Amino acid sequence: MTTCYGLGEVKGERDQSGPLFVGNLHPHVTEQVLLSVFLPFGPVCFVKVCRDRATNLSRGFGFVTFAHRHDAENALDALIFSELLGKPMRIMWAQRDSTLRKSGIGNIIIKGLIRNIDDLALYDTFSCFGEVLSSRVVCDSNGQPKGYGFVHYATPEAAELAIEKLDGMLLNDHLVSISHYKPYEERQANQNANSKCCRKKDNSLYISNLPYSLGSEELCSLFSAFGYVTSAKVIMNNSQSMGYGFVSYSSINDANIAVSLMNGYIVGNRPLKVAFSHGAEKKEREP
Template identity: 45%
Template sequence: MASLYVGGLHHDVTEGMLYEKFSPAGAIHSIRLCRDRITWQSLGYAYVNFQQQADAERALDTMNFDVIKGRPVRIMWSQHDSLRESGIGNLFIKNLEKSIDSQAVYNIFSVFGNILSCKVVCDENGSKGYGFVHFETQEAAERAIERLNGMLFNDQKVYIGHFKTRKERDAELGAQFTNVYINGFGEDIDDEKLREVFSHYGNTISTRVMTNNSGKSRGFGFARFERHEDAQQAVDDLNGKELNGKRIYVGRALKKVERQTHLKTKFVTNNCYQPALPTSQAHADHHPAIGQRTQLHPSQRGATQGVRSQG
């Protein structure tokens, strides 16, 4: 028995429709349309099992990207499921011209190696301008990037690179932070003093000490830099040091989901305790640049006024 994976199916496609479509290629052993266990609605993919390998190969060669219920379907060998899930050889393509469909992308990329799956993402208005090509090997993917990245597809320059999960993309964005969170400096530091301390490391777009309803400092705040390198230097130099006689925590300002994780743990850096982040870490996601000083200061490296080494 030879099994094919058929994806990109319209939710109204039935097993009968699939049998009618694929039976001309050869004798079919069985068809399994994958459905939601609760709603029983189609999940948009199925497995068509032929009795003979040659018949499955014929269907793959002649029917890939044929239209069923208004949608082009993607066909591949089902035994490659584990390779698809691994992410190895998976490429992301963007800036595609609207007329380029999955079949065209498949034709362009297939010269570099065996393709497990190929898809241009579409909505009701057509192509959304990006898609994915998953090669069987990493080597084929590297060849495609080397030859095609930056080339013109229908007079439009395209980007081609390795596919990254949302988690990987978020990690990269986090690594290039410019917003710094400061905690533990007590009630005597205001916006101006915070700016004075952190501007020694580079141009600060804004600084803010968070206050309560009466205007009293809550002991934590933010400094937003123009450059990631300056923000990183401030974290490296000031975390665990003393400011106005109080040991402070200085680190990358976290997003909401990250804060919820960090609230459950305590941090240890330079052999000293770092305070747990308060629930009101007010929101690196909405860093308070509104209504704050927006002064740019020349980047300076050197001793920081009011800050001294601890130990």
């Protein structure tokens, strides 16, 4: 016999769903506030806002368990990314198996996103390929999108389909690169392997056929969608652009993506020429 909010004591009539994870909660959200939001969708058996043991302050997330799975599904569909005390809630099915959470299975990373996209727009865009457990646009300390994000699918097949259909395509007039998310350990191993076998290739790109009105700041903004840019410079002569410049990335992988997606990309009616800088400038200027 179990007591559920909005149901009272029940015996054997419920098909209790797995818990819903509710993230990005405002610090002032309590169990009572959370309950008031979810209770209209059906009887709730458990609600908890997780708190720091030392300070008792909210950790910004909690869990809600319904008596019936269909009620949980309705709440998830209706409330995902809706605002509670001014903050959009991130809602997904709680994953108890930490190894699955960390494995990266079904998780993809999207680079080259338009700067004004949010979590909900990302969710709407990618949910047509399968059940989305979570979607997140990565933001800086000022809350501004950094040009990339993550989508976690319930199945690896859905992730494969999203990559197949959208990798290298235009989303909101922006070329996007989509690939499987790799856990930190795997990324480190790949980076070490790349550094050993690609020592002759640095992370700097040579970009030519630039519009003469394009400055270094615009060049940096254009290429930062594909990763962290350590430097970007348009070569000038007497304050006039020479029509070419250089961009350096912190990661060889990001540089590779930028070359594959930006070579031939039209900027100001001019197709860019993008290549690794090692020998590229010399080769282009040879008669």
